Amino acid sequence: MEIILREGPSSLDVMIELSNLHYVSVSKPPAISGCLIDGISLIHLPKTPHPWPGDAASRVRRFDGLLELAWLRFLGPAEVYAMASIVTVYTAVSDDEASTDTTR
Secondary structure, three states, X not given: OEEEEOOOOOOOOEEEEEEEEEEEEEEOHHHOOOOOOOEEEXXXXXXXXXXXXXXXXXXXXXXXXXXXXXXXXXXXXXEEEEEEEXXXXXXXXXXXXXXXXXXX
């Protein structure tokens, strides 16, 4: 699952990639493109026997051998909840950085 965040033309884009998904929920999906975000949270969910927040435990069944997870939540007009074992965050290269890149 990939989520791209854009603030505007003068800001760098951020892409959040979630791999090994265990749970996804999206509310209000028809208007999801171009929605504003009121809040973002990323909560570490450790392996058993360490406790999880109550809301997390009701979304994914825990079992021995389940890897630790990350619970990503976007809050706003559209809300996205996802739990995955791998979270990677990328930022776009600015025009200034791209003009000095010597690897091309």
